[in-house]
Amino acid sequence: DIQMTQSPSSLFASVGDRVTFTCRARQRIGTSLSWFQQKPGKAPTLLIYQASILHSGVPSRFSGSGSGTDFTLTISSLHPDDFAVYYCQQTANNNALTFGGGTKVEI
């Protein structure tokens, strides 16, 4: 399996802050990476796929970058609705689609 490591595991931020968090793959995965947002008690929602493509309906304050083993998700200006847990997921290995451990964005 391709292990995915996210950092930090949690961070504290304020409305309006620019936040960036990272996801590292144990082996090179090109741009085969998705990002999800999950709020308490809800299903995850897709934010970004192929490392940098914004899913339909996702606000433009979200952006993704990276390739190979290192990836970042940036929120340019935190909104109150953005306090949530964010997961990366590699989509390179068809038979083992692994998630990172998540980054919790707290007030």
Add this chain to the structure above:
Amino acid sequence: EVQLVQSGAEMRKPGESLRISCEGFGFTFTSYYITWVRQLPGKGLEWMGRIDPSDSYTVYSPTFQGRAAFSADKSISTAYLHLYGLRPSDNAMYFCARHRAHDNLFDFWGQGTLVTVSS
């Protein structure tokens, strides 16, 4: 509108089995895989595997091989997760998601089904 609607919360005793359903609306069910994801209480997401409803071909994560099974009835656009020999450690939220085959994209998710195993 694309939707995946899962069956409701379940409670079972250890050793029992259960089946969770995931019904698709607003898209051609056989044009996508359905993937299953487990989330233990307070923990992250774990991919369990996926099924192709067009032919019921399945792929399982090694972690879940032998303890979970997937099936699908394409005539009613519904996929199923079967869990056997339930243990308290199976207490979790289980999600289905629409899985785009060519790029492994999970673009729409069910609302989740909470499973509680307790004697």
